[in-house]
Structures are given as C-alpha cells and as structure tokens.
Amino acid sequence: MTDPEGRGGTGSTHWLAYGIPASVSGFAEGEVSKPSDKYVGGKNTQGATYYLGPCTPANQMAHHYAFVLIATDLVPSELPPGLTREEVAAKLVSPGQPPAHTKGVAGMVGLFVNPWHE
DSSP states (O other): OEETTHHHHTOEEOOOEEOOOTTOOOOOTTGGGSOOTTSEEOOOTTSOSSOOOOOOOTTOOOEEEEEEEEEEOOOGGGSOTTOOHHHHHHHHSOTTSOOTTEEEEEEEEEEEOOGGGO
C-alpha cells in the first residue's frame, strides 16, 4: 500500500507483502499489523516488515492510498524477507524488458484523512 502524497509528495510505502499463497483469500482485521505466516514482509518506508497505517498530517487534504496486487510466477523463496518496493519491482522486470514474471495485476485506490486532525 502506497501513499503518493506522503512524505511531502515523495511518497510513502505503508505495507509491502509478497509470497502470498493463492489459497489465501483475505486477512483478518489487524492480522497484517504484525508478522504473519500468510505473507513475506517487505520493508516499508519506516523500515518495518508489516503494515503501518495511514496518518495524514494536520491541515492536509485526504491522501490517496493505492493497493496493488500482482500475480507472479516466482517461487516464494526468490523474494527474501525485507525487500523494498524497488527491489521487488527489479525482480519482476529486468531492465529494458517487459515484466516477464507478472501474470496479472489488480488495483484499488482509497482516500483517507486523519479524523483526529480535522
């Protein structure tokens, strides 16, 4: 989950997870806010390997939060824990080549403004 308006417009990654088996159809509330055996945690902007929720600064408009799910043909062990978003992308696409390991993509965007700052 990324927030393109986060960190003063430079973007913020709140959650990066991969190696999710096709048999996993969802996560329980709070389940991704800690390490889990249902996914491999990548490193978010804050350096954590689990979900850290949005917290828009005071006096800002709602931020866009993009969720992107990418189906790949990679063996889960090819993506070790703690990769950054850029490192995962590099594993999916070789420089100058089409995304050879990407088999399908789905996305969703949500809006959020911190209600405690209004």
